[in-house]
Amino acid sequence: MNFSFLCLVITIYGNLLGVYAKYNKDVVCVIDMGAEPVCAAMESPNRRFSARRDNIPLHDPYIPRSHSLFYNCSALQCEPIRLISLIQLTSPNTNLKSCYSQAGQFECEHTRFQYFKTVDKLLFLNKNIQNRTFYLVDCLVFHEGGRVCHRRVKDDTHTRLVDFGTLVRPNETNVLSQEEFLCEENDNKEVNCDLDPYVPFHEGLKKKESYKVRGDVMLKSGAHALVLTYNCIDSWCGFSGHVPILRRSDWFDRYEPPGGKIFRCYYANRQQVCKIIGDSYTN
Known part of the structure; x- marks a missing residue:
């Protein structure tokens, strides 16, 4: 399966499943022979249902990663984004993905800034935004x-x-x-x-x-x-x-x-x- 065909499959699959959902997306990233990673988003089932408690606030943990790359996946194609200010992160419609290299693999995860506790927001900002x-x-x-x-x-x-x-x-x-x-x-x-x-x-x-x-x-x-x-x-x-x-x-x-x-x-x-x-x- 060549790279172009894989991208086509991702695109069709994303269109069929409605990729504009805000927070229930997975990201597939492909590195083509040492080039920059290309990422696309697709809808995924909600995996949190087993621990669901509707009346209790839900906070995501912040796990600092070294050399993370960030992507805005609010649309079908995930676009690279450089974080320079707090104001980029506060919209509830922001669909941010953090991608990093781990054990030779390129992994991506949701980064839901509004779901962080305040102390984790502060850690995230200090870790990933310079000169502020x-x-x-x-x-x-x-x-x-x-x-x-x-x-x-x-x-x-x-x-x-x-x-x-x-x-x-x-x-x-x-x-x-x-x-x-x-x-x-x-x-x-x-x-x-x-x-x-x-x-x-x-x-x-x-x-x-x-x-x-x-x-x-x-x-x-x-x-x-x-x-x-x-x-x-x-x-x-x-x-x-x-x-x-x-x-x-x-x-x-x-x-x-x-x-x-x-x-x-x-x-x-x-x-x-x-x-x-x-x-x-x-x-």
Whole structure:
């Protein structure tokens, strides 16, 4: 059976079985005499039925692979894809395959990013995307949809989040919930934060109950406080902002919370100390 005939068989078989299913595909890859692998997708039966429990979230394990090649198999033909950003992975329609060499064989497996636990998402991003920093952000959600967030760095991040929320919204006590963002920051200090709206179950992704969302997020990251605004890039929508580049004399960032007052903040003895420096400030 030559290579062309094998590809024809794969194509016909894929057409007959409906290859546009989102997550129940297998990938067949052929390496033709040392050339780059050619991969095609075909539908496969669901092999998870024996452990099915519909009311319990289903998370895929993340197994780090060395020198993985990634393919977008959302259509019949699997196209090679280079991962450069978080925003490529968050769509529920993404059908990503990870292919790698093992024991002389070229193996491929599903990579369902939205089915990873948060810690596995972070591991996957740090392993497979270069020149970006990835981190988690904890948020307080207020009654009208506003969010105050703090980058997670140490065990006392929750204390710092509450402290920061009290300073930014000193008269606001109606906190509806806590949320978690997954954020990326590139070398230009541009930040994109993704709020995962899904919970994975056996039959697919289900949307979480959501609150009314206001158009900005106040984020404290290290010495900086920045405003993230709602933004869409291609098929991804989330919150974006830019970490300000400060002069040495402006090392402690200044931010303007709702109400118009401006504070200068710093940490001392594991507590955040802020002082009002006026109703307005110009650099």
